[in-house]
Amino acid sequence: MADDPYRVLGVAPDASDGEIKRAYRKLARQYHPDRNPGDAAAEERFKAIQAAYEQVESPQKRREYDEQQRMQSMFGGGDLGNIEFNFEGGAPGGIEDIIASFFGARGSRAPPGSGGGGVIFDQHGRVKAGSSQPSGRSAGSGKVIEAPLDLTLDEALAGGDKQFSISRLRRCKDCHGGGCGACDGNGVSRRTSKVTVNVPAGAEHSSVMRLKGMGHEHPQGPPGDLLLSVRIDADEGxxxxxxxxxxxxxxxxxxxxxxxxxxxxxxxxxxxxxxxxxxxxxxxxxxxxxxxxxxxxxxxxxxxxxxxxxxxxxxxxxxxxxxxxx
Ligand SMILES: [Zn+2]
CATH class of the missing domain: 2.60.260.20 (Urease metallochaperone UreE, N-terminal domain)
Structure with a gap:
């Protein structure tokens, strides 16, 4: 596995997309082979910078990378003591909620990582139900969605309504969660929702906003929450x-x-x-x-x-x- 792209680019994991792009441009210029002829170390570094940037260059790729990391830190080592959340305090419900959401409904039979409650991790946008039984049949609640909310300095200072789209599981319109052909028996299907969030004036970088019920919907149970992690682009330099x-x-x-x-x-x-x-x-x-x-x-x-x-x-x-x- 490649190095942590944030570390290679010298930015914080919660850096804005703009900051990442600027850090990349600067480093790429600095270590470009044209500027370092015959310097093998610089060339290696240049390649590492390229590879790192490729992992996080678009919001989509970055989301996938971050999600993958979260999954690895959850299930990889099997040591829950080491879980790192990028969210700082204040979120009502606390970390227990988040863990519960990652492991699916309480008492779920599926071991971690086997696909039980794995809906949130499906990289291809497909609904991935629990191993043998569609997740829709078991009691529980919808999964939490974690997503960044990117703001410019001006937007964050002024506050106000911010609109964005998010892909999430919605209860099937045809069967109302019972399971039918249209939803492959899952009772839910992935759809894009337009969300409007009211950003408080002077919103803090790295703070988390919880939108109750705006996470994944569950075929029968209550929907999960949407946790928005505020990222303010501090701008050039x-x-x-x-x-x-x-x-x-x-x-x-x-x-x-x-x-x-x-x-x-x-x-x-x-x-x-x-x-x-x-x-x-x-x-x-x-x-x-x-x-x-x-x-x-x-x-x-x-x-x-x-x-x-x-x-x-x-x-x-x-x-x-x-x-x-x-
Ligand atoms: Zn259906």
Whole structure:
């Protein structure tokens, strides 16, 4: 199995799709064979970056990857103590609900991973009923659906109605759950639902919203819930870290060494001037109080501005610097 694509790309598992794309572009540029001729290690890295990105490049592929990981951490090691949920606190019902939903109805005969209650994991969009008996016959409730809710910074700040489509199991219209030819005897079939969710103004990145009854429907029992994990795209040059935005600020080499001023655009669109201390290094940070998302702090991280082409004058001056021992 390939490496964790999020780790290879240097992003958090809850990073927005935009952030992933930007991280990929940056790394691909950095390790591109054209820029590293004859460097086998760079080529390996470049291939790993490509492979990682392929796993998560579209929302669809990413959903599949995330679902696969969840399944593996559930059933792979058989050690429930190690389950990691990407959802942070606050969800009413708690983790017990989620586990119950993954293992199907209470008292289900099917061992984990055998297909019992496996509907949610079917990668092909098919209804996959429990091993010998259609899941529709047993008592229970619909499975929970976990899905990301992608928002732009502006959408998250302002809040409001957000519409999206989700594929979920609905009770069969023809047999009302009893099982018929139209639903292959399952009592449910996969259909696309349009969902509108009211996003609270200032919604937090990585927070979870629970939509009661909007998960998979069950032939007889109550429907499961839909758990939406909020992902806010912090936009170009920014990423989330522990609920705070970290913004990369590129500064020229001379400013790094000598200090100076740099202007930047904060996440709320404000233009601010920041003092760069002398002898700053790549990776040094500063905290701008109240300039972050929703009035929180904004951490800025200085990074060396890449120089693509030197002028003849710059080249001559650099030679002088080299001769001086720098
Ligand atoms: Zn039916």
């Amino acid at each position: 920014r990423r989330w870290e522990d609920g705070r935005i970290v913004q990369t600020v590129e500064i020229p080499y001379s400013t790094m060494l000598l200090g100076g001023e740099v202007s930047l655009r904060t996440p709320t669109g404000k233009l601010v001037e920041v003092k760069v201390p002398a002898e700053t290094q790549s990776g040094d940070r500063q905290r701008l109080k109240g300039e972050g998302y929703g009035g929180g702090h904004l951490d800025i991280e200085f990074e060396l501005l890449a120089t693509e082409h030197l002028t003849a004058e710059q080249r001559a001056l650099l030679k002088q610097l080299r001769d001086s021992g720098l």
